[in-house]
Amino acid sequence: xxxxxxxxxVLGSMYALIAQGYTLxxxxxxxxxxxxxxxxxxxxxxxxxxxxxxxxxxxAILVTAIIAGLLGLLVEFVGFRKFQSPDAHLTSALSxxxxxxxxxxLSQKIWGAxxxxxxxxxxxxxxxxxxxxxxxVVLRLAILVISLALMFxxxxxxxxxxxxxxxxxxxxxxxxxxxxxxxxxxxNQQVFFxxxxxxxxxxxALALRTGYASSDVGFTFGLKALAIMAIGGMGDxxxxxxxxxxxxxxxxxxxxxxxxxxxxxxxxLFMIVILLVRPAGLFGTLISKEVRx
Amino acid sequence: xxxxxxVFVGVNIVLAWSVYVILLAGSLSFANGGxxxxxxxxxxxxxxxxxxxxxxxxxxxxxxxGVIGVLVGFPALRTRGIYLMLVTVxxxxxxxxxxxxxxxxxxxxxxGGMVGTTPWHVLGLVALVGCGLTLLSKSxxxxxxxxxxxxxxxxxxxxxxxxxxxxxxxxxxxxxAAVAGSFYAHYLIHISPDQFGIVLSxxxxxxxxxxxxxxxxxxxxxxxxxxxIPEFVRGLEAWRPTAFGLVILVLLLIRPNGLLAFRIATTxxxxxxxxxxxxxxxSD
Numbered sequence: 196x197x198x199x200x201x202x203x204x205v206l207g208s209m210y211a212l213i214a215q216g217y218t219l220x221x222x223x224x225x226x227x228x229x230x231x232x233x234x235x236x237x238x239x240x241x242x243x244x245x246x247x248x249x250x251x252x253x254x255a256i257l258v259t260a261i262i263a264g265l266l267g268l269l270v271e272f273v274g275f276r277k278f279q280s281p282d283a284h285l286t287s288a289l290s291x292x293x294x295x296x297x298x299x300x301l302s303q304k305i306w307g308a309x310x311x312x313x314x315x316x317x318x319x320x321x322x323x324x325x326x327x328x329x330x331x332v333v334l335r336l337a338i339l340v341i342s343l344a345l346m347f348x349x350x351x352x353x354x355x356x357x358x359x360x361x362x363x364x365x366x367x368x369x370x371x372x373x374x375x376x377x378x379x380x381x382x383n384q385q386v387f388f389x390x391x392x393x394x395x396x397x398x399x400a401l402a403l404r405t406g407y408a409s410s411d412v413g414f415t416f417g418l419k420a421l422a423i424m425a426i427g428g429m430g431d432x433x434x435x436x437x438x439x440x441x442x443x444x445x446x447x448x449x450x451x452x453x454x455x456x457x458x459x460x461x462x463x464l465f466m467i468v469i470l471l472v473r474p475a476g477l478f479g480t481l482i483s484k485e486v487r488x
Numbered sequence: 489x490x491x492x493x494x495v496f497v498g499v500n501i502v503l504a505w506s507v508y509v510i511l512l513a514g515s516l517s518f519a520n521g522g523x524x525x526x527x528x529x530x531x532x533x534x535x536x537x538x539x540x541x542x543x544x545x546x547x548x549x550x551x552x553x554g555v556i557g558v559l560v561g562f563p564a565l566r567t568r569g570i571y572l573m574l575v576t577v578x579x580x581x582x583x584x585x586x587x588x589x590x591x592x593x594x595x596x597x598x599x600g601g602m603v604g605t606t607p608w609h610v611l612g613l614v615a616l617v618g619c620g621l622t623l624l625s626k627s628x629x630x631x632x633x634x635x636x637x638x639x640x641x642x643x644x645x646x647x648x649x650x651x652x653x654x655x656x657x658x659x660x661x662x663x664x665a666a667v668a669g670s671f672y673a674h675y676l677i678h679i680s681p682d683q684f685g686i687v688l689s690x691x692x693x694x695x696x697x698x699x700x701x702x703x704x705x706x707x708x709x710x711x712x713x714x715x716x717i718p719e720f721v722r723g724l725e726a727w728r729p730t731a732f733g734l735v736i737l738v739l740l741l742i743r744p745n746g747l748l749a750f751r752i753a754t755t756x757x758x759x760x761x762x763x764x765x766x767x768x769x770x771s772d
Contacts, residue, residue: 227570229690277741284570285516286744289697292690293736300729418581418686425574460585463578470571471563 198329199447205335205404207443208342212397213420214427214435215346216390222366222430223386224279226287230270232417233295234391238263238398239408240302243311252315256399263395264388270294271387276380279369295413303410310409313402338400345393346436352389353432362386366430419459422466428476437478491607497715498610499672504695504707505617506664511701513650513657514637515565519557519576520665521689522583525681526553527666528673529593535674536601542609546670550663557662558655565654580689588681598680605675613671614708617664621704633657665692698739700746709747 213235220228241262245255274294278287322333353359364372365382373379401416402408420439427438442462449458469477503520510517531549534540564575593599624630632653635643640650673679691714699710717735718728739747
């Protein structure tokens with residue numbers, strides 16, 4: 196049971212990584228980025244490709260982060276640049292969805308429709324460590340630690356740096372931020388780069404954890420992160436983390452009880468209920484507007 | 489072959505209209521693929537397991553989905569914009585997952601044995617819905633819908649109940665999607681839950697938006713074009729999804745209001761456009 200919960204926390208940390216990307220984009224642009232899940236999916240494949248080319252794991256991680264970030268810039272340019280008016284949320288959702296379709300199809304062209312195995316040299320994928328009598332796969336522990344660290348860094352960036360101040364200003368009001376001399380387009384690009392980078396890294400983590408990269412995780416795993424973002428609190432970084440960990444653990448427990456099939460429904464129903472009762476999300480109002488990214 | 493085109497284009501036209509009806513009142517729905525699935529399965533169960541004729545089963549399935557639509561819509565329409573988008577995506581995903589877990593209708597394997605849709609059924613349905621929408625566009629109800637869509641608050645101040653109007657439209661959209669779904673299922677003979685995923689729901693919205701939602705002729709144009717384009721790019725067989733996605737992007741970028749968008753901009757959209765220009769001219 197405790198091992199299941201630990202698995203759930205690891206799963207949840209990946210959900211949280213993706214949900215943070217959704218929440219950053221939502222917070223700044225008030226738009227949903229439906230291509231986000233596909234960039235997450237592609238993260239796994241970029242990792243596969245770079246390892247196949249002989250790159251060591253750290254290089255593969257770096258390459259994945261950069262390529263995913265650049266793809267984010269592309270998504271911003273094609274799918275969002277032209278649809279910035281408040282009434283355009285349907286158009287931008289549809290255009291980012293179309294980008295997602297293209298990404299899925301292209302990745303299936305390159306790597307095939309079947310999932311591709313990720314094999315790391317050495318025993319990194321199987322090594323375990325004993326902590327107070329529990330055997331935990333080192334890789335999972337590393338994923339958990341690294342993603343929590345990443346999210347903490349993002350939180351610091353948003354709350355403590357000048358980039359974070361600009362991001363918060365644009366989230367507050369693009370027009371006013373522009374009046375204060377902030378280049379709003381540049382901030383949007385930075386937000387998309389960061390969000391997509393984290394999605395790519397989450398995809399890499401999932402590929403390493405499960406041992407294969409597959410082209411349908413964007414719609415299953417990635418879309419669920421969207422619901423998690425809404426559960427935690429839209430546009431709220433801490434909400435996305437807590438929501439991700441919560442759903443990850445609940446899902447692991449559901450699998451333990453053989454309710455895996457209904458876990459998907461549960462997440463969405465939970466989200467619907469939350470949106471009706473507390474449109475700001477579970478943790479939406481607990482955090483001051485100033486901290487909202 | 490031509491039969492396939494007629495049925496698929498016809499079904500997609502009705503689906504596009506089902507979204508159009510919902511957009512008319514200013515809400516939106518990514519759940520119509522789910523309502524279509526409900527229609528397909530309910531009518532399928534009625535005809536295959538209970539021997540009900542198709543023309544009776546289709547409206548019954550439509551009413552069932554309409555009732556579910558209203559039940560879902562009543563709380564959902566309290567939310568708007570992005571939130572409504574999320575709620576309806578949730579509904580679509582849940583419907584699919586629930587159908588997958590019901591063994592009575594075959595679960596993940598799908599459900600078969602539905603026969604009986606002829607192209608004439610579909611043409612008749614398109615004509616019927618088209619006539620209904622034409623009548624609607626000439627009736628006072630259209631002006632009520634316009635009022636609710638453009639400004640809910642002032643509509644309410646004129647004695648219109650916006651929630652009631654939006655709910656009616658949501659139910660009507662679910663009804664249309666379910667009827668289209670039942671004819672679709674009875675043409676395909678075998679259906680399975682993964683045909684009704686979230687992709688389908690998004691595509692239905694795409695049909696309507698690409699055609700233009702300012703008047704009732706946009707959605708059918710969009711549906712017809714989006715159904716037929718993949719047939720015409722046969723030479724690109726292997727690259728179909730990519731080409732399709734790129735076509736969608738190009739259409740959205742060059743005609744964000746849809747192919748057939750000829751209604752004059754209202755004051756509200758003009759204000760929005762001015763605001764856009766203001767922020768658009770901001771760089772540096």
